Amino acid sequence: MGIFTQRGIKVGHNKRTSSIQPVRIEHCETVTLLMKQHIGVPCKPLVNPGDRVALGQVVGDTDAPLAAPIHASISGTVKRLEMIRVPSGEDVQAVVINTDGEMRPAENLEPPSIGTREDFFAAVRASGLVGLGGAGFPAHAKLRSAAKDANILLVNAAECEPYITADHREALDKGEAVIRGIRAICEALEIREAIIGIESNKSDAIQKLKALSTWHSSANLKISVGVLPSRYPQGAEKMMIHTLTGRVVPLGKLPSAVGALVMNVASVAFIGRYIKNGKPLVSRTVTVDGGAVHTPMNVRVPIGIGLEELITFCGGLDSPPAKIILGGPMMGSASPNLETVISKCNNSLLLFTRAQAELMQESACIRCGKCVAGCPMKLMPCVLESAYRAGDLETLTKRDAMGCIECGSCSFVCPAKRELVQRIRMGKRLLREEEAKRKEAAKA
Amino acid sequence: MSEPKNSETKKSNANPAPNNSAERPAAPQVLPQVLVSTSPHIRGVRTTRGVMLDVCLALLPALAAAVWYFGLRALVVTAISIASCVLLEYLSRKIMKRPQTVGDLSAVVTGMLLAFNLPATLPLWMIPLGALVAIVVVKQMFGGLGQNFVNPAITARIVLMVSFAGEMTKWAPPLDGKLRWATDAVASATPLKVLSGGEMPTESLLDLFLGKHGGSLGETCALALLLGAAYLCIFKVITPLIPGFYIGTVALFAFIFGGFDWHFALAEVLGGGLILGACFMATDYSTSPIHWKGKVVFAIGCGLLTGLIRFYGNMPEGVSFSILLMNLLVPLLENLTAPKAFGKEGKHHGKTRKAS
Structure with a gap:
């Protein structure tokens, strides 16, 4: 059933800045x-x-x-x-x-002196590191919460968004730092396997990291490179975990629920540099x-x-x-x-x-199903959108609006140019408000 | 409990004390030509009009075949059908004071499909009547594109069929590409009629495949229709699920209930409106399920109903009625086959697979 279940969408890469160093x-x-x-x-x-x-x-x-x-x-x-x-x-x-x-x-x-796990967390906190991929979650908090469950480290170098090549350059130019970062994290968290996930359109970085990871793998730490299909949004945590490990993060849970720790490649490379020079x-x-x-x-x-x-x-x-x-x-x-x-x-x-910024006028949903076929979370964006417009919280809940990762695939593929993810976002907000109200009522 | 107090505090929040105001940012300047919107900031190239245009293109080979077999009158029937559908779409949007949508070309598709479902010899004045049913009654009265719950062209065909049974079943024998005005309107039996009489049609299977037999003007040439369907599948306008399962079910049904005769089964598949219905009418977005599981159930249902009507019903042909009936079941199917959100099943937990 591969062709019916392959999710995500094809987006023009437009990655024209990848060939020269920053x-x-x-x-x-x-x-x-x-x-x-x-x-x-x-x-x-x-x-x-x-x-x-x-x-x-x-x-x-x-x-x-x-x-x-x-x-x-x-x-x-x-x-x-x-x-x-x-x-x-x-x-x-x-x-x-x-x-x-x-x-x-x-x-x-000065380079931090790391003896214990706690030293490592403190050092990461002192470095000011937050998730460099875009979310900006404080790295020390993420590492701390993952410490208990994580048994695999996934380094996110997918960079599935068009135009951006910053992570591609990081993987290509700072490969050694990436490996050093992986080793530091895995040592501190006692993780024995690490996979660098990278989309197939970055063959130079794949080659380089493959060579490095083979060289640096040991009995205690297996480092490998996982090639991801160049399909948006492969860089989304849950998609990447599934592609690389086959594990499915339960809806509404964090990657730690399946023992995975996902970190952006630039964040890992930064840790690799920081433990060396303390900058x-x-x-x-x-x-x-x-x-x-x-x-x-x-x-x-x-x-x-x-x-x-x-x-x-x-x-x-x-x-x-x-x-x-x-x-x-x-x-x-x-x-x-x-x-x-x-x-x-x-x-x-x-x-x-x-010309690039111009967005087309919205028209009626023709029920073509492109949004459903493209949704990486297997939701029905068109259904959620109309539920939001009708204020239908029941359908929003039943059809798991909260599972939406807001990747925008649905709005991208919609031939009627409907603002799908935009309205689902609002729908999630409605649900959150409703939840808050319910909690308030329960308290009173 | 104290309304005035609340509103006062709100007010004082809105007008901050002087010592705070120094810290407040000035309202951000918005550059005049800069667009601000939430993500995503780019969109795919596919448009509704593009999709409709693709369907029109995919129908062109069958139109050419129709002219080849049934003369220029087939072209005139199609032109009148398209023109009346477009005009009625335009007028109904205008009268209902709704945004004009005639530019999305969906009315052109409906017009072409309606014409394909009519005999080339049909009196021309009946065509706008069919268009009225399709566009005004079925489509616009229920809210326009994407909102109709039954297929407009099929409903129009059925209405014409029950209203003008004689004219709608007067099939002209095919010409052989001699470009003439029209064939003589002699009543000739369609292969399906012959089949339902318990005999094999006189045409060879190749003739049936190429469309050299009586029938509605756009339904006879399986080759041209399949070419169009392949085009739609390759450009991902439709998936092959509905045509495949629909045609497959009918073939299997005919094979089993026709005494395990593959010749008979193929004649059943090629002799009537099945290919047109399965590839272009049952795949209509508005009236078929969105999710692939629903599509499969829908197509198998269409196939079974078609087989039942053809074998045990009064009529030789059952494609339009089966699609219409299954259209009505779509909301139910949609509910039953809705996909489970990723991570909701929870059956893969902890399973690990090695990365490549």
């Missing part, structure tokens, strides 16, 4: 460090306007467990603290630093692409760089952007202006021309 931005005028670049509790600024800060110095932290500290990504002077509205609509406090042009590193940056998370690779930008490329940027400065680095704009997307075209968020900054979990900045 270019590092050496000089950056200003960075704006958001105090919330992760899922969880926002950090509190630890510096005041006028303070001199060094590269890698902690400028924001909190006692809350679900958070990761923020480090200065350039050296210079704190200009001001301000509130910034991020594309998600949230208002977030930010520390603005003006460069002194020196990139002077902080004095206490916290102050920069990341960002793919800048889209028809409006002059030179599409991968850029190694200091975290917190403004979009305007980044675009200038990429040769400026060829035409005024009609859509500004942080993240991939399938799951990224659109920004209304260029006043936003790159945060830890932004893997890409896309500047679309009018």
